[in-house]
Amino acid sequence: MKTIVKSLLAPRKYFMQGNIACAEGALAAGCRYYAGYPITPSSEIMEHMSIRLPEVGGVFMQMEDEIASICSMIGASWAGAKVMTATSGPGFSLMLEGIGYAVMTETPCVIVDVQRAGPATGQATKPAQGDVMQARWGAHGDHRIIALSPWSVQEMYDLTIKAFNFSEKYRVPTILLADEVVAHLKESFVVKPEIEIYNRDKTLTETPFGTQEEDGVPPMPCFGQGAQLLVTGSTHNEYGIRKVADPDVQERLVTRLCKKIDNHKKDICLTERYFTDNAEYLFVAYGISARSSYAVVSELRESQINAGLLRYITIWPFDEETLKECALEAKVIFVPEMNQGQLVLEIMRILPHQKVIPIPKTRGEAIYPSDIIKVFRKYHE
Amino acid sequence: MKIPEIFEFIRVDERLPHILCPGCGIGSAMNAMVRAIIESGLKNDDVCVVSGIGCSSRIPGYIDADTFHTLHGRAIPSATGVKLAHPELEVIVIAGDGDLLAIGGNHFIHAARRNLDMTVILINNFNYGMTGGQASPTTPQGKYAKTAPYGWTERNFDACAIAQASGAVFVARSTTYHVTHLRTLIKQAIKKKGFALVEVISQCPTLYGRLNRMGDAVKMLEYFRDNTISISQIKDPKEAEGKIVIGVLHDVEAPEYYETYKEIIRRAQAQKHHV
Ligand SMILES: Cc1ncc(C[n+]2csc(CCOP(=O)(O)OP(=O)(O)O)c2C)c(N)n1
Numbered sequence: 299m300k301t302i303v304k305s306l307l308a309p310r311k312y313f314m315q316g317n318i319a320c321a322e323g324a325l326a327a328g329c330r331y332y333a334g335y336p337i338t339p340s341s342e343i344m345e346h347m348s349i350r351l352p353e354v355g356g357v358f359m360q361m362e363d364e365i366a367s368i369c370s371m372i373g374a375s376w377a378g379a380k381v382m383t384a385t386s387g388p389g390f391s392l393m394l395e396g397i398g399y400a401v402m403t404e405t406p407c408v409i410v411d412v413q414r415a416g417p418a419t420g421q422a423t424k425p426a427q428g429d430v431m432q433a434r435w436g437a438h439g440d441h442r443i444i445a446l447s448p449w450s451v452q453e454m455y456d457l458t459i460k461a462f463n464f465s466e467k468y469r470v471p472t473i474l475l476a477d478e479v480v481a482h483l484k485e486s487f488v489v490k491p492e493i494e495i496y497n498r499d500k501t502l503t504e505t506p507f508g509t510q511e512e513d514g515v516p517p518m519p520c521f522g523q524g525a526q527l528l529v530t531g532s533t534h535n536e537y538g539i540r541k542v543a544d545p546d547v548q549e550r551l552v553t554r555l556c557k558k559i560d561n562h563k564k565d566i567c568l569t570e571r572y573f574t575d576n577a578e579y580l581f582v583a584y585g586i587s588a589r590s591s592y593a594v595v596s597e598l599r600e601s602q603i604n605a606g607l608l609r610y611i612t613i614w615p616f617d618e619e620t621l622k623e624c625a626l627e628a629k630v631i632f633v634p635e636m637n638q639g640q641l642v643l644e645i646m647r648i649l650p651h652q653k654v655i656p657i658p659k660t661r662g663e664a665i666y667p668s669d670i671i672k673v674f675r676k677y678h679e
Numbered sequence: 680m681k682i683p684e685i686f687e688f689i690r691v692d693e694r695l696p697h698i699l700c701p702g703c704g705i706g707s708a709m710n711a712m713v714r715a716i717i718e719s720g721l722k723n724d725d726v727c728v729v730s731g732i733g734c735s736s737r738i739p740g741y742i743d744a745d746t747f748h749t750l751h752g753r754a755i756p757s758a759t760g761v762k763l764a765h766p767e768l769e770v771i772v773i774a775g776d777g778d779l780l781a782i783g784g785n786h787f788i789h790a791a792r793r794n795l796d797m798t799v800i801l802i803n804n805f806n807y808g809m810t811g812g813q814a815s816p817t818t819p820q821g822k823y824a825k826t827a828p829y830g831w832t833e834r835n836f837d838a839c840a841i842a843q844a845s846g847a848v849f850v851a852r853s854t855t856y857h858v859t860h861l862r863t864l865i866k867q868a869i870k871k872k873g874f875a876l877v878e879v880i881s882q883c884p885t886l887y888g889r890l891n892r893m894g895d896a897v898k899m900l901e902y903f904r905d906n907t908i909s910i911s912q913i914k915d916p917k918e919a920e921g922k923i924v925i926g927v928l929h930d931v932e933a934p935e936y937y938e939t940y941k942e943i944i945r946r947a948q949a950q951k952h953h954v
Contacts, residue, residue: 330764331760331763331764333760349947352940352943352944352946352947352948353947353948355944355948357763357764357940359759359760359763361756361759361789362785362786363785365753365756366753366755366756366759366785366786366789367756369749369750369753369756369757369760370756370757370759370760370763371760372749372757372760373729373747373749373756373757373758373759373760373761373762373764374760374761374763374764375760375764376747376760376761377727377760377761377762377763377764377765377768378764378765379764381760381764395750396750396753399749399750520765521727521745521747521761521765521768522724522727522745522765522767522768524724525745526723526724526743526744526745526746527745527746527747528739528740528746528748529745529746529747529748530740530748531748531749531750532748539693539694540740540748
């Protein structure tokens with residue numbers, strides 16, 4: 299249920315690190331349980347939660363590993379709390395089985411992945427955007443998640459709140475796919491007097507795992523409410539009863555888990571367009587790469603070059619329609635990313651007849667406007 | 680106790696008949712658990728039964744209370760979240776030896792160390808039942824399993840000793856032969872504030888029993904009857920050699936985790952706020 303609440307922080311301008319803004323966003327959204335395991339570059343979120351959660355009567359847990367972290371937060375979510383964990387690449391990999399469980403049991407939870415350069419331990423303190431596909435496809439089995447990508451400290455706050463709202467509304471794990479740059483960036487951001495939050499529907503129901511509609515989200519009573527819930531990660535019917543040998547139940551469940559996201563893309567998919575109308579050179583980017591792209595596009599516009607930027611705020615589910623619209627007149631589409639080319643694969647799939655040029659960077663550095671311009675020059679006569 | 684009472688805690692709908700093999704000990708453990716819950720004065724809405732994956736972990740599905748069938752090995756961390764977000768719930772974990780001590784071993788020791796209030800019932804059948812009888816951390820050296828065709832080379836864990844060393848405040852052991860005894864122990868564990876472990880030595884006649892030529896379920900139960908010794912009867916440690924020691928092995932007082940955390944909340948709220 300949507301409601302307007304007063305911000306937890308006094309409304310004004312703050313100068314903060316992205317990670318701290320993220321933690322404050324979580325508290326504002328109503329997060330009252332955090333479980334995590336320290337990992338650079340996300341640890342400030344955890345440290346801040348350890349200070350602030352007891353102040354608001356919530357519980358902070360440092361668990362023995364990331365697997366315990368995600369499982370305990372799923373447990374707390376079923377016991378009625380709004381929950382979050384934060385991690386980075388190696389820890390995110392460990393959480394995948396838990397994410398799949400949260401998808402299957404339709405457990406609202408927020409996972410912050412502050413991406414760093416991998417694979418493996420990689421460059422622990424350096425930025426990257428290498429987990430885009432892992433976030434989407436990492437958990438086994440056919441499934442959907444929601445992933446949001448912030449490009450500023452303001453969005454570390456705002457999108458964390460949004461992540462909670464989506465997660466509660468659609469009963470789906472929602473990933474804030476940040477990167478080291480936005481996480482450690484310090485800049486000012488604004489806390490408004492009021493924010494919109496979404497509290498899950500806890501109506502007692504016989505069928506907390508099914509709806510009449512093929513894309514519905516059932517109410518979610520929690521433990522201790524008298525619902526005598528059967529929560530299982532095995533294939534189950536609308537009552538929660540295991541039905542692992544029934545093909546119809548499996549098909550109906552998996553279809554709904556996917557369609558409840560796919561059919562609500564209009565609500566979930568957030569993008570921003572800058573000069574995309576009739577853009578000949580379209581830049582498609584997200585997170586900190588979008589910020590560098592914005593600088594590039596502004597510069598090109600000043601030189602009368604018809605360039606535009608389509609910024610993906612929601613990465614998953616991916617908004618195909620907006621991409622097609624913005625790319626209508628585009629001669630070249632550039633996709634700068636701090637990886638060897640991940641989201642660009644999606645764009646190439648959607649625009650098979652257009653020139654799509656990846657601009658990858660995997661040096662453990664932010665992608666700079668100069669990196670982007672260099673590639674652009676090759677395609678601009 | 681009258682039999683029908685236990686049906687108030689059992690889902691008799693589509694869930695039955697159950698999946699357990701004939702002669703399996705898990706049903707006896709479940710029976711003892713349900714009776715212990717009832718005798719503790721708990722109602723259906725007061726309890727949350729949490730499990731991982733395995734034969735033992737299928738028990739919550741038959742219990743008419745809030746039940747949480749989680750991932751393999753992850754019952755304890757999942758239960759930790761439930762308890763901390765809803766401390767009034769009586770949280771009971773039921774787990775197999777592979778689930779609790781192999782894949783979930785790290786969670787087990789850390790939960791004991793933390794001493795959050797929960798009751799853990801370990802059903803030790805000396806092998807991985809659900810996946811077909813492979814060796815587990817409790818398979819004794821030299822015994823046979825599907826992955827130990829020449830005899831198991833590794834030594835086995837003593838779950839009770841680990842729990843005690845890790846900080847559990849209540850540790851007890853019984854067998855599926857000693858059902859009344861087992862029920863009393865589970866009741867004590869539920870009553871205990873803090874991390875309590877009850878290990879149930881159980882028969883898996885279909886796999887471990889067959890692979891080790893231990894005979895049918897009755898033979899295995901007779902083995903438990905004839906090879907156990909109560910801790911209170913041991914005068915010389917030699918008497919316990921080669922025997923299954925049953926009874927309350929460890930019972931101490933220590934601050935419970937959430938009680939301590941409540942004090943943190945009180946202190947933090949007195950001095951806020953940190954932005
Ligand atoms: C991550 C993961 N690994 C492996 C499995 C397969 N698996 C299911 S149950 C089980 C072992 C069960 O043995 P135990 O915990 O001793 O319980 P029992 O079945 O004997 O009661 C295994 C390995 C799984 N479900 N998940």
